Amino acid sequence: MAYKINQAEQVRKAAFEHLIIPVRPWDYLHTPEGFRIWVKGEGVRLTDIEGKTFIDGAAGWQFGVAGHGRTEIGDAMRAQIAELVITAPEYPNIPCVNLATKLAELAPGNLTKVSFCNSGSEAVETALKMAKQYHVLNGEPTRYKVIGRRGSYHGVTWGCMSVMGAYKNLFKDFEPTVPMGRWVAQPYCYRCDYGLEYPSCNLLCAREIENHITFEDPLTFSAVIGESISHSSYVCPPPPEYWPMVRSICDKYGVLLIVDEVITGFGRTGKWFGCMHYDCVPDILDFAKGITSGYIPCGGAITSPKIAKKFEGSVPFTNFPTWGGNPVSSAGALANIAIIERENLVENSAKMGKRLLDGLKGLLKYPIVGDIRGIGLMCCIELVADKKTKAFFKPEQNVTERVFTKMEEKGLLAREFGTNVLLTPPLNITAPDIDKIVDIMDRVVSELVKELGY
Numbered sequence: 001m002a003y004k005i006n007q008a009e010q011v012r013k014a015a016f017e018h019l020i021i022p023v024r025p026w027d028y029l030h031t032p033e034g035f036r037i038w039v040k041g042e043g044v045r046l047t048d049i050e051g052k053t054f055i056d057g058a059a060g061w062q063f064g065v066a067g068h069g070r071t072e073i074g075d076a077m078r079a080q081i082a083e084l085v086i087t088a089p090e091y092p093n094i095p096c097v098n099l100a101t102k103l104a105e106l107a108p109g110n111l112t113k114v115s116f117c118n119s120g121s122e123a124v125e126t127a128l129k130m131a132k133q134y135h136v137l138n139g140e141p142t143r144y145k146v147i148g149r150r151g152s153y154h155g156v157t158w159g160c161m162s163v164m165g166a167y168k169n170l171f172k173d174f175e176p177t178v179p180m181g182r183w184v185a186q187p188y189c190y191r192c193d194y195g196l197e198y199p200s201c202n203l204l205c206a207r208e209i210e211n212h213i214t215f216e217d218p219l220t221f222s223a224v225i226g227e228s229i230s231h232s233s234y235v236c237p238p239p240p241e242y243w244p245m246v247r248s249i250c251d252k253y254g255v256l257l258i259v260d261e262v263i264t265g266f267g268r269t270g271k272w273f274g275c276m277h278y279d280c281v282p283d284i285l286d287f288a289k290g291i292t293s294g295y296i297p298c299g300g301a302i303t304s305p306k307i308a309k310k311f312e313g314s315v316p317f318t319n320f321p322t323w324g325g326n327p328v329s330s331a332g333a334l335a336n337i338a339i340i341e342r343e344n345l346v347e348n349s350a351k352m353g354k355r356l357l358d359g360l361k362g363l364l365k366y367p368i369v370g371d372i373r374g375i376g377l378m379c380c381i382e383l384v385a386d387k388k389t390k391a392f393f394k395p396e397q398n399v400t401e402r403v404f405t406k407m408e409e410k411g412l413l414a415r416e417f418g419t420n421v422l423l424t425p426p427l428n429i430t431a432p433d434i435d436k437i438v439d440i441m442d443r444v445v446s447e448l449v450k451e452l453g454y
């Protein structure tokens, strides 16, 4: 469908009049790049109202596993709507039972019992509440503290804000948060919080968790939470021993391990879930985004029979979002998972991810590319002012804005966190499009190097 210029203007005007638009500063929204209206998605591409097409290198907000324009997901939901939409958490419906059964098959280890909700934030809340109530029902009501990691993002709700460590400014206006959070360092080896190097560090970032637990009373700790591989903390796949170490610390003190797979689930890292790269099965795994590729909200937490058993007595799990496990989103999720399986998108993520990472490593020839990291189709380019010292750019150099303007001019969308460029395209991407992304990034960095006078 073609849109006229004045339609774009009308939408823009009405949006400013009637929406509270988050994320971007109001002034920036009024610049040409600051406000885009997407009108069409197809495969790995998005088109805006002015007719410009981009490679969706961020898969929306990392949820687009199966890519855009999958009408069969819509068809499955439409068929379900024609059949039944009634939902109430205490009456399981057939699609939600089928979805839980499928998830039990896909999830690692003994994670076979699902509690559904509607988003990543709710999935994290579900996991936090499940851990807390498990301890209460297990006779240890004093356990309430949760150890998160600096740099981790877990969602928008108060519970999520209280355990995440991403960007203080995301929650500083909402203090006090729930007094349960404690924080340790990320396994971010390129910029280790302790100035140590792997492997001689003997993973102090993991050992710190034990220090926290023993310094305070171990019986006050409910859970440790972390993304299997953190996107918000610039895609640092932890060393192989990291998660097994965290797992054994949790076991030693009866603390539950929650792994947040909201971004890393459903093939993003080249396996169904990110924790499957490690010899570690969490007690609770939370998921959302990729389960429906963004076609409809759906999320949840999956746990072991041992934990779920506690909710099979006289006190059921006290968490029941009205739309959790509704038949329409469950039907959409099942259709999405069928596409992932039929088109081998998890394998494609591993294969194309390697091609992307290998291609991006070519950028290390430039003096401002400090590090290239990735796993599956989740990659990060870390830009630095000085490769040796890893110094950051000066704010007045406007590097982030310049990089993003250049990428968009060349038809590529990605996420930026500071001067880290994060690439997470849909998992159905092909080799020619991977090569296009690499070529665009090469041109972006080469222009920037010249402009900055290196």
Ligand SMILES: Cc1ncc(COP(=O)(O)O)c(C=O)c1O
Pocket: 061, 119, 120, 121, 122, 124, 153, 154, 155, 156, 227, 231, 260, 261, 262, 263, 288, 289
């Ligand atoms: C790791 C992680 N957990 C949780 C969330 C929250 O998900 P949602 O935005 O669906 O509430 C996000 C969102 O980006 C996320 O990246």
